[in-house]
Amino acid sequence: MAERHSSFVPGGTAWFLQRVTAAFLIVVLAMHFFLLHFVNHAYAVTLDDTVARMENVGYFLTMVLFLWAGAFHGINGVYNALVNQGLSGTPKKVVLAVLTLAGLALVAQGTYVALVMAGWM
Known part of the structure; x- marks a missing residue:
């Protein structure tokens, strides 16, 4: 039988957050598709509509x-997939740093855009 290998520690914080975010993403993605692809078709979505939604x-x-x-x-998924493929040592630290900085930049820019669209900045 094949040996199971995972960089996640079962029951660890990263393991737990990966599962919690997966469940949250499934629910919110379903809501997103329903709202923006079935209730309002993509071609009918305007900037004004988006701003109005973000004000809620x-x-x-x-x-x-x-x-x-x-x-x-x-x-977290990309990082752990790379670790599972054997990434270690200095390259592992560099990849972690690059992914962390990219993630922080993404979240900062996205949050800023959301605040502007909501009229709070």
């Missing part, structure tokens, strides 16, 4: 959490 605090918070959860889930 609940929608704003959901979208910002969607951004943060997606960024964490994706970056």
Whole structure:
């Protein structure tokens, strides 16, 4: 039988957050598709409509959490996939630093755009 190898420590914080963000992303992605592809077709979505939705605090918070959860889930998943493929030593530290900086930049820019669209900046 093949040996199971994972960089995740079962029950660890990264393992737990990967699963929590996955569940959250599934629910919010379903809501996103329903709202923006079935209720309002993509061609009919305008900047004014987006601004109006972002002015709703609940929608704003959901979208910002969607951004943060997606960024964490994706970056953590890529990093752990690379570790599972044998990444170690200095290259592992460099990849972690680059992914962390890219993730922070993505979250900062996305949050800024959301705040501007909500009219809070």
